[in-house]
Amino acid sequence: MISSRTRVLAIIGDPIGHSITPRIQNYALQHIGADILNIACLVAPSELEAAIRGARALGLLGLMVTIPHKEAVLRLCDELDDSARLIGVANLLHFTPQGKTIGYSSDGWAAVKSLEEEGTSVKDQRIVILGGGGSARSLALTFAAHGAHEIVLLNRTVERARTIAEEVEALNIPARAETLNASTCRRELVQADILVNATSIGMSPQADESPIEPQALKAARPGLTVYDIVYNPLETRLLRETRAAGLKGVDGLGMLIYTNVFAVEKCAGLKISAATMREEALRALGA
Numbered sequence: 258m259i260s261s262r263t264r265v266l267a268i269i270g271d272p273i274g275h276s277i278t279p280r281i282q283n284y285a286l287q288h289i290g291a292d293i294l295n296i297a298c299l300v301a302p303s304e305l306e307a308a309i310r311g312a313r314a315l316g317l318l319g320l321m322v323t324i325p326h327k328e329a330v331l332r333l334c335d336e337l338d339d340s341a342r343l344i345g346v347a348n349l350l351h352f353t354p355q356g357k358t359i360g361y362s363s364d365g366w367a368a369v370k371s372l373e374e375e376g377t378s379v380k381d382q383r384i385v386i387l388g389g390g391g392s393a394r395s396l397a398l399t400f401a402a403h404g405a406h407e408i409v410l411l412n413r414t415v416e417r418a419r420t421i422a423e424e425v426e427a428l429n430i431p432a433r434a435e436t437l438n439a440s441t442c443r444r445e446l447v448q449a450d451i452l453v454n455a456t457s458i459g460m461s462p463q464a465d466e467s468p469i470e471p472q473a474l475k476a477a478r479p480g481l482t483v484y485d486i487v488y489n490p491l492e493t494r495l496l497r498e499t500r501a502a503g504l505k506g507v508d509g510l511g512m513l514i515y516t517n518v519f520a521v522e523k524c525a526g527l528k529i530s531a532a533t534m535r536e537e538a539l540r541a542l543g544a
Contacts, residue, residue, distance in 0.1 A: 264293045264316075266524055269300040269308060270323035277541045278321065282517045284537040285529040293318070293525055302329065309333050309350065313358060319351040319524035321516070327362075327391070334360035343402065344395050348516060351524050363519040364392070364512065365399025368453075368486070371511025374531070377451065377482045380404040385445045387437060387468045388455035389417030392486060396455055397421050401430040409445055411437040442469045446477035454485040459493035467494040474502040485509055491542055510538055 268278045274297075282295040300308040305326055310333075312320055322330050327346035331337065334347065335357040341347040347360030369379055379400045386393050389412030397408050398421075408425050410418035410432070418434035425432035435441045446452060446469075458468040474483070483499040488509035499506040514534045521529050 266318045268321035281534040281537045367512045367515035370515045382450035384451045385449045393455035401428045407431045442473040459487045
């Protein structure tokens, strides 16, 4: 029950109405009897600074941050965790009891955790990442920091992928960038350990599309794990074709769930169950 002692953790973005974070996080918080409430707040870019200062003044535990604010919030932090400094974005702001705002980036960590949950480690693995945007960059740099053997970025605009590859190489991890097409996919998947879809292909309104052709999956190395960061729909065309080819597929829901686990642990010092949140997330997505 909400009371005058209830503490608040919010998620901000623009748009924000699609977010299932409040539903799944509140369900997990209630499960452990925590007197904490998660709410979603629509914050326009022009109101970002006022929203953050107001949230801190009101005594919120922190703010989870989503599109389009992940870069803009950096200048409003008093300190940046190594994760945010490495990636150049923050998806969590923790308001400390000492009055400071500390920025964290947990997307990459959440991806690593969700893969580990399915029995796949990124350490010493050859990883192919599809995409050249913010998600591809975050995952590439995080996987490099976790000891990947090599990272290959495939993107239709190869220049964007090349920029990320150069950043990965600065961390002393071999990296290459190639144009995303049928030929490069077939060639790279023959020796890849993990394939990551960090594009929006497979998400509505592209739900019937896949970033690669089924033939590339059929010719892939037998032990390949395919990780699609899209979680709505949960079963993307890429994952359907992955499983049809006899390969392991991992959906993107775990990444969302573990960003919630991270936020509650950092801001409230509590542990919530990823499994409990997944149960509620499946109900939310089914609805």
